[in-house]
Amino acid sequence: MKIVMAIIKPFKLDEVRDALTAAGVHGLTVTEVKGYGRQKGHTEIYRGTEYAVNFLPKIKIEVAVPSEQADKVVDAITAAAKTGQIGDGKIFVYDIDHAVRIRTGETDAAAL
Amino acid sequence: MTLKKLIGVGLAGLAALAVTVLLIDPSLAQTAAPAAAPAAAAPAALVINKGDNAWMMTATVLVLLMTIPGLALFYAGMVRPKNALSVLTHVFYTVCIVILIWVVYGYSLAFTGGGQIFGSLDKLFLKGVTADSQAASFSVGAPIGEYVYICFQMTFAAITPALIVGAFAERMKFSAVAIFIPLWVTLVYFPIAHMVWYWAGPDAIDAAAKALAAAGDDAAKKVAQAKLDEVMADGGFLFLKGAIDFAGGTVVHINSGIAGLVGALCVGKRVGFGKELMSPHSLVMTMIGASLLWVGWFGFNAGSNLEAVGGAPIAMINSFVATAAAALSWMFAEWIFKGKPSMLGIASGCVAGLVAVTPASGFAGPMGALVLGLVVGVVCLFFVTAVKNMFGYDDALDVFGVHCIGGIVGALGTGILVAPALGGTGIMDYTTGKIADYDFMTQMIAQSWAVCTTLVWSGVGSLIIYKAIDYTIGLRPTVEREREGLDLTDHGERAYNM
Numbered sequence: 102m103k104i105v106m107a108i109i110k111p112f113k114l115d116e117v118r119d120a121l122t123a124a125g126v127h128g129l130t131v132t133e134v135k136g137y138g139r140q141k142g143h144t145e146i147y148r149g150t151e152y153a154v155n156f157l158p159k160i161k162i163e164v165a166v167p168s169e170q171a172d173k174v175v176d177a178i179t180a181a182a183k184t185g186q187i188g189d190g191k192i193f194v195y196d197i198d199h200a201v202r203i204r205t206g207e208t209d210a211a212a213l
Numbered sequence: 214m215t216l217k218k219l220i221g222v223g224l225a226g227l228a229a230l231a232v233t234v235l236l237i238d239p240s241l242a243q244t245a246a247p248a249a250a251p252a253a254a255a256p257a258a259l260v261i262n263k264g265d266n267a268w269m270m271t272a273t274v275l276v277l278l279m280t281i282p283g284l285a286l287f288y289a290g291m292v293r294p295k296n297a298l299s300v301l302t303h304v305f306y307t308v309c310i311v312i313l314i315w316v317v318y319g320y321s322l323a324f325t326g327g328g329q330i331f332g333s334l335d336k337l338f339l340k341g342v343t344a345d346s347q348a349a350s351f352s353v354g355a356p357i358g359e360y361v362y363i364c365f366q367m368t369f370a371a372i373t374p375a376l377i378v379g380a381f382a383e384r385m386k387f388s389a390v391a392i393f394i395p396l397w398v399t400l401v402y403f404p405i406a407h408m409v410w411y412w413a414g415p416d417a418i419d420a421a422a423k424a425l426a427a428a429g430d431d432a433a434k435k436v437a438q439a440k441l442d443e444v445m446a447d448g449g450f451l452f453l454k455g456a457i458d459f460a461g462g463t464v465v466h467i468n469s470g471i472a473g474l475v476g477a478l479c480v481g482k483r484v485g486f487g488k489e490l491m492s493p494h495s496l497v498m499t500m501i502g503a504s505l506l507w508v509g510w511f512g513f514n515a516g517s518n519l520e521a522v523g524g525a526p527i528a529m530i531n532s533f534v535a536t537a538a539a540a541l542s543w544m545f546a547e548w549i550f551k552g553k554p555s556m557l558g559i560a561s562g563c564v565a566g567l568v569a570v571t572p573a574s575g576f577a578g579p580m581g582a583l584v585l586g587l588v589v590g591v592v593c594l595f596f597v598t599a600v601k602n603m604f605g606y607d608d609a610l611d612v613f614g615v616h617c618i619g620g621i622v623g624a625l626g627t628g629i630l631v632a633p634a635l636g637g638t639g640i641m642d643y644t645t646g647k648i649a650d651y652d653f654m655t656q657m658i659a660q661s662w663a664v665c666t667t668l669v670w671s672g673v674g675s676l677i678i679y680k681a682i683d684y685t686i687g688l689r690p691t692v693e694r695e696r697e698g699l700d701l702t703d704h705g706e707r708a709y710n711m
Contacts, residue, residue, distance in 0.1 A: 147493055148558070154492075
């Protein structure tokens, strides 16, 4: 089992969700986050005073999938979230040790 | 402990105040003869026009609307979320405390005869005022109800100190604000209002002038002339200098603006100023506040005519035109020099325009107001950006840059735009009942007197009050409390529970 975690541009969320649904993903977790990468920050001006905003708002999505499905999910997210501009985000994939569905107590693959 | 201290300081302040009043104006120590105040002087025979009275009651609540929620929201939107309630509370508290002070002794100090700087205590606790009492407007024989006049002027006394709190927003503890406001209105606002706005009124002057004209022999003429001179001399210091201020450019805006700057300097910069992100937390709120200010300002400006005719429609159209002009000039200047036209820019320009047109509203013509608005939008933008950055003071919500500077532009602009040749109304001479001859230099000198007197009186007066509070209970919260936010540390609540 793998977790595919992606940081994407906020306005790309709906497209990514549609792409994941089409790829057979049945659930995901979304968090509003802030951060910076090569895009760094931007400048906001209030009454002439410039503020450097170093952390930009992004969306973090986490999808837990069987290991064999991970590449397909990564491709779907990459295709949907890409604008070609700096700041499109990143995808990380890592292993899951154990999973439990709280309602039924099912574990691992059955819990996904 | 803190509350006890607070009460102690308050009492000491009141005692000091009483002494000051007596020192400044020894006549207060005597039982003064009934003054020829505009209110008391109006003969009972005059009939109050129902339309005028209804308009003034409406204008009065419009000015309240400017302050709460207008100004309160305008300010609260510009601070960080942890200090939103703090600013709202400062404004709301100011309105309430000033209303009480006004009816106890404020109205009497500001709007009765006595000295040229302070009035008297003849109307302490509104003594002698009844539902039938009358207050003069600017026309002969057209009074309004004195209670209405008291309430109208009360709302001006309330909004002026409320403007100041924007300068030291996010870093002055509530107990310090709670003491500052009563002391400031007493020692600064009431005398300035008296100096600029108190006069014997049109009816008294008209009656004295008619008596002089009717006087038969030389002896009678001499008596009548003496009476006229006495009536003409019964006014505030700046009024007698010939300064004109229709709705409070000096009294309200320069007055609060300079007090704000002194406050920002006395209390110091916010923790993290210039290093941390201090962006406004809700410009939506600020836009709502600015719009309510604009709507309420019609009560402020057009209401200052005290009648529903004459200067009121002029003030109304000027308050539309100058405001729109300033909002656009600020926004376009920002677009040109800073790259983007901003919501905060157009809202700030709107307020700057309203400030500048305040003293000119009943005197300038609409085209004069248009020019005034275009000028003030750019001047204020220059002050809140270039000048503020150059000197590095933390006037948090630009009370100085918008109100003091806008007020000065307006006060001096009024001296120019009142000229009939520029479409202005000219200035009424009540002894002849005609518009007086306009002289540029005379008027500008008078306007400068008003500007400088207000700057000095308010600057020095405010400095003394801030320092007195700083040395007793202190102005600032601890750094930890300031970091946590005044909403929680001063008021025990937060604006947003989400």
